[in-house]
Amino acid sequence: MIARSPALAMTPEQMAQRIAAAGNAARREDQAALAKAGEDKARIMAELRSLAGSAWTRADQKNRQLWFGLGGVAAGILACAVLPGLVAREVAPTSWQWPERMAARTLDMPMWEGGQRLMRTSxxxxxxxxxxxxxxxxxxxxxxxxxxxxxxxxxxxxxxxxxxxxxxx
Known part of the structure; x- marks a missing residue:
């Protein structure tokens, strides 16, 4: 039974060729697995770079939102300080007496007493x-x-x- 075995019928050169072919097949599988792992690594690295970049972008965006918000608040305060007086003096009819009412409201007095106080001070x-x-x-x-x-x-x-x-x- 041993004498009929195909391995004994081969010459050492044939045996070496078969061993080399089996090694090449195993290496091809390993090389394919390594190539796939390299591709996976490159894809994951690209995703990580994208996530890190978007995290920086989010932080920058929050900073910009904060600065624009603060700028909007400052502009709103300035507009609230300037616009009512401008509208009261230039736009509203004088019969509405908005500047006078604003002065009295600022002094927290009725218009008559507020006017007296302004005249007395002036x-x-x-x-x-x-x-x-x-x-x-x-x-x-x-x-x-x-x-x-x-x-x-x-x-x-x-x-x-x-x-x-x-x-x-």
Missing amino acids: APGAFANIAAGDRIVTANREVLEACRKRANKARKEVRCTVRVAPAAS
């Missing part, structure tokens, strides 16, 4: 004269009204006598 002497004149007119309202009727009837200036109280000290 020109104290002139405001004192206005206040003194108002006291005289208020104290002599009836006399001045009768005097005005006489002037209208006479169609010329007339003399009137008013009473002035001493200044309170």
Whole structure:
């Protein structure tokens, strides 16, 4: 049985050729596996580079969003500070009295008291004269009204006598 074995019928050269062929076949499989592993490695490296690049891009985008957001807030604050006054002075009709209302609201006072405060602060002497004149007119309202009727009837200036109280000290 051993004598009939095909391996004993081969010459050493044939045996060497068969061993070499088997080795070549095994190496081809290994080379194919190595080539596939190299391709897989290259593909995975490309994916990793893409992910790392997109991570940097995301961080840059978040920074840009932050800066644009802060710029928008600053522009909004500036617009809110400038636009209402511009619109109140230049666009709205004067009968709406927006600048005056804005001044009173800024002072947190009714318009009459706010106006008095602005006049008193701007020109104290002139405001004192206005206040003194108002006291005289208020104290002599009836006399001045009768005097005005006489002037209208006479169609010329007339003399009137008013009473002035001493200044309170």
